[in-house]
Amino acid sequence: MTSATPVGDAHPYLRAASAGVRHHTRTLTAETATAPVPADRTHLDVLHAHLIALHRLVDQLQAATRSPHPAAGRQLATAGTRLWQAGAALHDAFHLLPTVHETSADEEECHPERLPEGPPVLTICQxxxxxxxxxxxxxxxxxxxxPLHGHSTTCAQ
Incomplete structure (x- = not known):
């Protein structure tokens, strides 16, 4: 079995995560060809985790890059800000989606505070x-x- 990751690659996990996102996007696109599938809270929670991990990675890269290459460091800082904004929008969308209990009108209203182990932990919020x-x-x-400013869609080189 051959690997899609080149031998000696310094970033195999990052490449694998990117491949996973691409695969999920293709799968979701194929599913929505027949019937659109709306996002659910679990999906947004996992996507938020991915974005926040990317944000941390870009933040570390910009901190290491800023001193030797100030212009590139500023662009990485801007990318980190945009990732944060995307994560904040996902967090907000998460809270706008109905919970499992809100989607079924037949059930009694949900009261997580009455659960013996306490209210469920919202990992996305933490x-x-x-x-x-x-x-x-x-x-x-x-x-x-x-808002996004100072950027163009053309490549400088």
Missing amino acids: RHLAAGHLVRRTTTPTDLNS
């Missing part, structure tokens, strides 16, 4: 809050809320 603390240490509120 992840988002933790990432938010890191983002706010290095990014101004103006940058976090700014």
